[in-house]
Amino acid sequence: MLSINGVSKSFGGVHALRDVRMAIPAGVITSVIGPNGAGKSTLMNVISGYATPSAGEVHLDGARISGLPPHRICAMGLARSFQNLQMFVDMPAWEVVATGFYRHQRASLLADLLNLPSSRAEERTAEADARKLLQFLDLDPVWWQRRAGDLSYGLQRKLEIGRALATGPRLLLLDEPAAGLNTSETTALGQLFRKIIAMGVTLVLVEHDLDLVMAVSDSIYVLDAGTVIARGGGEEVRRDPLVMAAYLGLDADA
Amino acid sequence: MTHDRLITTALLVLFPIAFLAAGNSFHESLLIYTAINAIAAIGLCLIFGLAGQISLAQAAFVGIGAYATTLATNRLHLDSTLAIVAGGLVAMACGWLVSRPLSRLHDHYLAMGTLAFGIIAYILFANLSSLTGGLDPGVTIARFKFVGNELPRSNDLFWVCWAFLVIAALIGSNVTRSKVGRSLRAMKMSEFAAAGVGIDCVRTKALVFSLGAMLAGIAGGLYANFARSFNASSFGFSYSIDVLVMVIVGSLQRISGAIVGALIVTVLPLLLDRAEDYKTLAFGVLMVLVVKFAPQGLVDGLTQIASRLRLQITALRRRPAQAR
Numbered sequence: 001m002l003s004i005n006g007v008s009k010s011f012g013g014v015h016a017l018r019d020v021r022m023a024i025p026a027g028v029i030t031s032v033i034g035p036n037g038a039g040k041s042t043l044m045n046v047i048s049g050y051a052t053p054s055a056g057e058v059h060l061d062g063a064r065i066s067g068l069p070p071h072r073i074c075a076m077g078l079a080r081s082f083q084n085l086q087m088f089v090d091m092p093a094w095e096v097v098a099t100g101f102y103r104h105q106r107a108s109l110l111a112d113l114l115n116l117p118s119s120r121a122e123e124r125t126a127e128a129d130a131r132k133l134l135q136f137l138d139l140d141p142v143w144w145q146r147r148a149g150d151l152s153y154g155l156q157r158k159l160e161i162g163r164a165l166a167t168g169p170r171l172l173l174l175d176e177p178a179a180g181l182n183t184s185e186t187t188a189l190g191q192l193f194r195k196i197i198a199m200g201v202t203l204v205l206v207e208h209d210l211d212l213v214m215a216v217s218d219s220i221y222v223l224d225a226g227t228v229i230a231r232g233g234g235e236e237v238r239r240d241p242l243v244m245a246a247y248l249g250l251d252a253d254a
Numbered sequence: 255m256t257h258d259r260l261i262t263t264a265l266l267v268l269f270p271i272a273f274l275a276a277g278n279s280f281h282e283s284l285l286i287y288t289a290i291n292a293i294a295a296i297g298l299c300l301i302f303g304l305a306g307q308i309s310l311a312q313a314a315f316v317g318i319g320a321y322a323t324t325l326a327t328n329r330l331h332l333d334s335t336l337a338i339v340a341g342g343l344v345a346m347a348c349g350w351l352v353s354r355p356l357s358r359l360h361d362h363y364l365a366m367g368t369l370a371f372g373i374i375a376y377i378l379f380a381n382l383s384s385l386t387g388g389l390d391p392g393v394t395i396a397r398f399k400f401v402g403n404e405l406p407r408s409n410d411l412f413w414v415c416w417a418f419l420v421i422a423a424l425i426g427s428n429v430t431r432s433k434v435g436r437s438l439r440a441m442k443m444s445e446f447a448a449a450g451v452g453i454d455c456v457r458t459k460a461l462v463f464s465l466g467a468m469l470a471g472i473a474g475g476l477y478a479n480f481a482r483s484f485n486a487s488s489f490g491f492s493y494s495i496d497v498l499v500m501v502i503v504g505s506l507q508r509i510s511g512a513i514v515g516a517l518i519v520t521v522l523p524l525l526l527d528r529a530e531d532y533k534t535l536a537f538g539v540l541m542v543l544v545v546k547f548a549p550q551g552l553v554d555g556l557t558q559i560a561s562r563l564r565l566q567i568t569a570l571r572r573r574p575a576q577a578r
Contacts, residue, residue, distance in 0.1 A: 071449045071453055114428065
């Protein structure tokens with residue numbers, strides 16, 4: 001579904017990504033792991049249009065997306081969350097989710113400026129759909145009207161996933177969704193992933209929490225110093241000498 | 255925004271009542287200027303308050319509207335009201351053009367960019383004498399006619415200004431509560447995430463700059479018709495600052511705040527008429543107090559105090575019941 005063909009990205013003399021190749025199939029959870037500085041976030045930014053690759057291309061269902069601006073990539077069915085929360089803090093929680101419907105809302109600008117029935121009907125639909133999505137996320141209704149910035153970190157992360165889902169993506173990129181979550185929140189997150197897959201959305205995770213990655217991933221790519229050093233299932237990757245070396249600092253030959 | 259529609263409606267209803275009760279021509283003209291300033295402030299409220307794009311060019315758009323209206327009235331002999339609308343549309347087109355290069359700038363760079371545009375526009379107003387009359391002698395617009403009829407008194411232009419203010423407030427508050435407003439607020443809080451949910455930030459900025467410029471242009475057209483004779487000095491940098499002060503003092507995010515701010519900034523200097531030298535000082539102190547104690551503006555500050563009071567009153571009512 002998502003194919004990354006020889007993507008490189010360098011910042012000045014630093015090669016953040018070198019000839020990265022990935023083929024991510026539809027309907028499963030693929031994780032990208034790697035030590036700090038491996039280039040995971042750069043890869044996410046290249047895929048979602050926040051950075052343009054120095055070389056190589058990214059294709060979504062055969063259509064080239066590398067080089068397009070983020071809002072266009074979103075319109076093609078790829079949504080993402082952010083590693084450092086990019087929350088609309090001053091909006092009520094439900095409205096943060098509703099921003100995701102923006103690209104599906106069709107009432108004309110004139111209808112919005114004049115508050116015509118078409119605009120009002122669309123707003124009512126957006127509110128109702130946001131409620132459905134919040135229920136899907138298992139977010140307690142007591143939070144729905146609260147200012148998003150006042151919600152706990154874990155709930156804000158959830159809201160971010162909801163906002164991304166609201167855009168109606170075929171593929172969802174989650175950048176460290178478990179960062180800063182406690183154990184029970186992480187477990188719940190794993191269940192949420194399964195529900196998202198069941199909706200027919202393909203998931204790509206970039207994650208530090210190896211327990212979560214091993215528990216939920218169908219396939220794993222390991223990135224180190226900007227290159228893919230291993231790929232495969234959980235056990236395969238765990239036993240890979242290069243991966244052990246990268247994570248534990250062991251010499252691969254030892 | 256809670257209560258914004260209610261407060262805005264109340265203010266809009268109070269306007270004609272105040273006008274009818276004003277009694278003298280001077281107080282009437284104050285209300286007319288307040289309405290004109292409020293329209294320009296609502297424009298900036300959308301650009302700055304809602305979308306977070308600071309603009310120090312609002313005076314330039316007011317000027318563009320004023321000159322376009324004057325040219326349309328004097329040379330094209332357009333109906334006065336239509337000429338005002340035309341002035342708004344010309345300013346809107348300029349706003350759209352200006353927004354394109356500015357859309358890459360943020361924060362103080364954007365402030366500097368818009369400031370530069372404002373100054374360039376002012377220099378053009380002052381020097382394109384064949385079109386604008388420059389600083390001296392300036393320009394005089396033909397007397398306002400409503401569908402061909404002269405107004406009984408020049409102050410009756412109030413009703414035209416008020417009607418435009420009502421339309422501006424309606425458009426403003428419709429924007430705030432529609433998906434357009436949501437996309438503007440999203441962009442203000444995180445342009446990154448806004449792009450991530452499919453909002454085209456360049457287009458959205460162009461839209462809000464155009465809308466804000468259109469309202470400024472209409473304010474300019476009304477100003478031209480009320481002042482009748484004016485010159486470029488009306489549209490200098492200090493007027494941009496005045497409009498900015500209106501929005502900051504009133505409310506960053508409420509349409510009602512723009513109206514309250516316009517009232518304060520229009521009326522306060524005249525209350526300090528005898529102490530002209532202290533006008534700037536008074537504004538400075540006012541700004542410091544507002545930013546310190548009601549950073550969201552006076553209207554938000556007051557509604558917060560009101561809701562806090564209401565909470566305390568309900569708590570007081572409950573207390574005896576709990577004591578038993």
